[in-house]
Amino acid sequence: MRRLIGTVLLLLASAAGATAQTPAAPPPAGSAAAAVPATPLTALCSQQRLCNLKMFYQVPDFRIGGRYDLSAPATWANGGVGGTTLESLGSGPLRTAYIALGTPQRNAEGEITNAVVINAFYSGDATDMYAQWVEGTGLSGGSVIGPNRAIDTNRYYVVILDGLGLWGASKPSDGLGQKFPQYGYMDLVQANYRMLRDHLKVARAALVTGVSMGATQTYVWGVMHPDFMNGLMPVGGTTQSDGGDPVGNWTFQLMSSAIESDPQWRATGGNYYHLPKAQHPNRGVAFGWSVLLLTGFDFDFRSQQPWDKVQPDVFYWKPPTPQAGAAVNSRALLFDAVDLLWRNRAGETYNINAELGRIKARTLVMHIENDQWLTFDRAKRTVEKVPGADFVHETSPVAHYGMSGPGNLDKSPARTMEEMRQVVHGLVVDQLGVKKAAYMGHSMGGQLVLGYALTYPDAVSKLILEAPAGLEEYPREVTVAPGKTLDLFNPAYAHDFAAWAATWDQTGLRAREKAQTAQQIDDFYHFRTRDPVTGAVTPSKSGYFLRDSEYARLHTNQRIGMISGDPRELQQWVDVFTFDIYAMVSELQESDPKSLYKRLTELKIPIFLAFGDKEPFIPGAAFNGRTDLSRQVILPFMRRMTAAGREVQVKIYPDTAHFIHTDDP
Known part of the structure; x- marks a missing residue:
């Protein structure tokens, strides 16, 4: 979830330029009564408690199951x-x-x-996505949509969609059964496009996104309406589910066959709607869900679960106990066999790989590496075909469901700078294939690339260092109060977050950072100090931004937004922010004969070093007592490098602080 939130913010930040008008109330939502069957066989909402939020709109004379020539959009405006x-x-x-x-x-x-347009997943609807992303659940890891959240409802108009074929949208179980036209994914997208344009009057989306089949629809949005959105973020979707994806196609064919194996389906030929719901092919539907649940999770995850947790998802024609198959049997009663078969068949011939070049929006693809439904290799091929697409991926114990999970919130932030460098090397050199490059690093990033050049000298041609850490050393123990010294930089803390926290919390740094108010953050970020009694504001010698800029506002607003966001996100940010101080200083120890600082003379590449003349954070006076940037950091570094015959250029920017790229772009 942390990664999801961060990437959503980046995509929306790039889209912000299109939203400069005055907020206005949405149009009337339309008449639900005219569009909804009086006694629907299957529910209109997955989450009944949220059904009052769902609105309906009719698209008359829409053609389902026809041909879409993407080069002639006028021909399929109405299907x-x-x-x-x-x-x-x-x-x-x-x-x-x-x-x-x-x-x-x-x-x-x-x-x-x-607008931010959100597509629902395979078996879900708008109420499911509302529960996951607006309210936040254990699966989603917290709220994504809301005031001051990643998708900020103070800034964006969010529309969460049902997909044709299930829940509140038109579906076979409304009455037509197998006479209902076999739809495809382009029908799902175009029907909702008509609703957005004709009814809600949405002219442009800042972002179109969705998870699983919602992500699949996201790709389709991009090829069908390339000028409609600024950003696309498919999370765990696919651009093909025909025979070109044997595993995915096989999986859902098995589910369909399981449904059709039900004796009631076979006896009625799928025409069972004259019978009570209890006599529908519910067992076949349960069998189908059992197939999906077997492969939807990582096999290692499943194999480690106790049997009493697994058995409710295992289908039995003759259950040996009440618990056996109980979960899938209950789930089956929520769905209709034909509804699910039509949904499965929508994917049997789906393949838009040849059309991916039509996508114009900035695209970020997110995928789980061990997804057993929509395999990772297909996602990699997709990224290569979408112009300029970025790619975020990771493994997850819950496989296909991983991108909706809690992300880093349950992970320790304890790691070393060298481990971060290994990640950089794995991405840039191993994955992207960039064998040699110039590296730029700012602040902590400066120290990161200094060490990277030492560890991977063949991968670095030159270094550009902007206000870098790493050019001074520190003692291991630090006096934090009269008569009180703490072992702050004990190397044993590198992978022991609990031990680190027990020591560092005695400094009060984490508690103070977490308790910052919006006003305190804004003041500090902009070199201001405020008297707590009188409220008088005076200039400060410490802060981030001397000049106002879009970047400065974004950085400030992101930090302030954490206050009212998911408290676990704030805690994780505070933990990482504070632990990074330890990570940097722990490899710059005065007592370490192989400290990073002592090894800098081994660098044989050109270095450009830049500082602002109002640099507030370097040197690190709080931990090593140094206070003079020029005499105690820059000049000693230059003397050592010159004596070693190394090439270093230095530039000092006037009236500039720590963020040179913002203060003096």
Whole structure:
């Protein structure tokens, strides 16, 4: 979740330029009664307690199951050419469903320009995504959508969609059964596009995203409507589920076959709607869910679960105990067999790989490396075909469900600088194939690349260092109060966060950082100090930004936003922020004959070193007592490097502090 939140913020930051209009109220949500069957066989909402939030809109004469020539969008404005309308089958118009929240902003024509469009997953709907991303759950790891969250409803108009074929949208179980036209993913997207444009008057989306099949739809949005959105973020989706993806196709074919193996399906040929729900092919549906649940999680994860946790997901034609198959049997009662079969068949011929070059939006693909449904190798191939796409991936014990999980929130931040360098090398050299490059590092990043050049000399051609850490040494023990000395930089803490916290919490640093108010953060970031009694503001010698800029505002607002966000996110940020001080200083120990600082003369590459003349953080006076940047940091470093015959250029920027790239771009 931490990674998800960070990447959402980056994508939305790039989209912010399109949202400069005055906020306005959303249009009327339409008449739900006219579009919803009086007695639906299957529920309109997965989360019944949230059903009052869901709204409905009809798209008349929409053609389902037709052909989409992407080079001729005018031909499929109302569905694919040659498709079938629901009206022609004696039903009402196609029904869409959605939940909307947030702050719409409009252009001169009254159209919304700051939408965030969220597609639901395979078996889910808008209420599921609301529960996961707005309210936050154990699976999602916390709230993503809301005031001051990653998707900030003070700044964006969020529309969470149902997909055609399940829950609140038109579906076979509304009454047509197997006469319902076989839809495809392009039908799902185009029907919702019509609702967004015609009903909600959305002219542009800042971001289109979704997880699993919602991510699959996200790709389809990008190829069908490349000029509609600024950003795409598919999380665990696919661009093909036909025979080109044997594992994915095989998995869902097994599920479909399980449904059709039900004796009631075979007896009725799938025409069972005249019978009570209890006599529908529910056991086949349970069997199908059992197939998916076997492979949806990592096998190692499943094999380590106790049997009493696994058995409720195991299907039995004749359950030996009430617990056996109980979970899948209950789940089956929520769904309809034809609804699920039509959803599965939508993917059997789906493949948009040849169209990925149409995508214009900034794209970030997120995927789980050990996903056993939508395999990682297919995701890598997709990234190569989407122009300029970025790629974030990781392993997860829960496999396909991992990108919705808690991310780093349950992980210790304890790690060394050298381990960070290994990650950089694995990404840049091993994964991206950049065998040699110039590296730039700012602040802690400066120390990181200094050490990187020492560890991987063949990978670095030159260094550009902006206000870098790493050019001074420190004692291991530090006096924190009269008569009180702490062993702050004990190397044993490198992978023992609890021991580190027990020592460092005696300094009060973590507690003070976590307790910062919005005003205190804003003041500090902009070199101000405020009298706690009178409120008088005076200039400070310490801070981040001397000049106002978009970057300075983004950085400040992100930190302030953490106060009202997920408290676990704030705690994790505080932990990492504080632990990084330890990580830097622990490899710069005066008593260590092989400290990073002592080894800098081994560097044989050109170095450009830059500092601002108002640098507030270097040297690290609080831990080593040094106070003079020029005499105690820069000049000693230059003398050592010159004596070793190394090439170093130095530039001091006037009226500039720690963030040179912001104060003096």
